[in-house]
Amino acid sequence: MTERKKINLPIGGIVVVREPAEVATVLGSCVSVCLFDPGRGIAGMNHYMLPRPHDGRAPSVGRFGQTSIPELLSRMIKQGASVSRITAKLFGGASMLEKFSKFSGISKGNVKVAQEFFREQGIKIVAQDVGGNRGRKIVFHTDTGRVFVRQVGTKECL
């Protein structure tokens, strides 16, 4: 049985690992991208809140999909991962409490920014569990590339 290091990824976080780990996070309208290069055993994950900066400034790279996803990919490549081998999985982007928020459509925007980026990069999205109106806890096993998804009342593995 593989001993995996447990990593908790907060909002705005970006992590790249080369060892067996369980990277966990909880997503509402935020999105996490899980990238995996099976050839090199390199994996990475992020957790961003918004598609792009509000007014052109980006105070925190990790908070926006537009900056966080390229940063994640770049760190993986620096570690030796190859774009031709990397696959992506997307999670999150739930529409929760939309009538409360000034920003309806944020969750869809978060998903779209990832899909568009990977299309441009030629990286295949091999699985996604996005949308709906419930939060998700995801746990990314970085040695196998598997992601476990839990929602209130359900359990899934993608």
Added chain:
Amino acid sequence: MVKKVLVADDAAFMRITLKNILTKAGFEVEEAVDGEDAVRKYKAVRPDIVTMDITMPNKDGLEAAQEIRQAYPDAAIVMCTALGQQNLVRKAVEIGIKDFIVKPFDSERVVNAINNALGQ
């Protein structure tokens, strides 16, 4: 003659509670679920008095009360709300509200307020 009360509140729990209290006190009760519904039902039902919550979707209670009072200057309205803030009480008085009950209330308070407002 049995007096008719229109209870306007978006919370089913409050409508049920008030309906129980008022029916026991001998009133006939109609319900409205938001501000727009309150205005619509007032015109359709012409109750003797209205109990009006403030925080409701589709038009709040102060707006609905103002609209009713403008169309029917004799309309008797009692505010029944959790928002007991001085500035809101002032606004309600300006509209011509008969009383301002802050939740939670006991049955006696509500029934007395309605009877006083009806001039009984």
Added chain:
Amino acid sequence: MDSQIRQAMEQFEAVFQRGAAAARETLALMMNRELSMKVLGVREMAFEDVSRFRFPEDVPVAMIILRLSGEANGFLAFLMFEESAKKLNQILWEETPESSEVLNLSNVSAIKEMGNIVGSCFLNKLADASGVELRPSEPIFIYDLMAAIMEVLMLEQSLTSDRAIIVDTEIRSQEEGISFDVLFLPSNTLFSRLCAGLLARETHD
């Protein structure tokens, strides 16, 4: 810390204490039970810490939320585990234990309205002491993972700030095994407005 800000925060806490006392009385009246209530003070923290404040981030919680909107926005939220929500609901509806289901929509109306009435106790005191009108939305009920809900609430705040201000109040009914937290999360703008209002008025109840 600037002495004016310190003074405003002390006044803020004092007003919140008065709101808590009113809330405790009100809720005890609604439930016909004894309750303890404690204001744990005004805190400032990073957003990711809000996501696991008082409750683990990956645990489902029942939350009743009042949104304060307009230029100066924020939230007042009641947080509890499912067990407390069911018991509270039961007491409010005076139902038998077997028939109480948290996610049954007709039942949720009672705890939502509780959130509205008790939340307004805090907001009314704050409004009268500061002169700032505080108009909450109708209450929303949600049952989901703690961090998922909090991140949606923090979304607006996050555009202009890295940190959140929280005022936490703990409510307990030992006998009934009910326990919940009331969190007041003003935006930085609302917090500044409230503090300015408190300093300007310096009212005493």
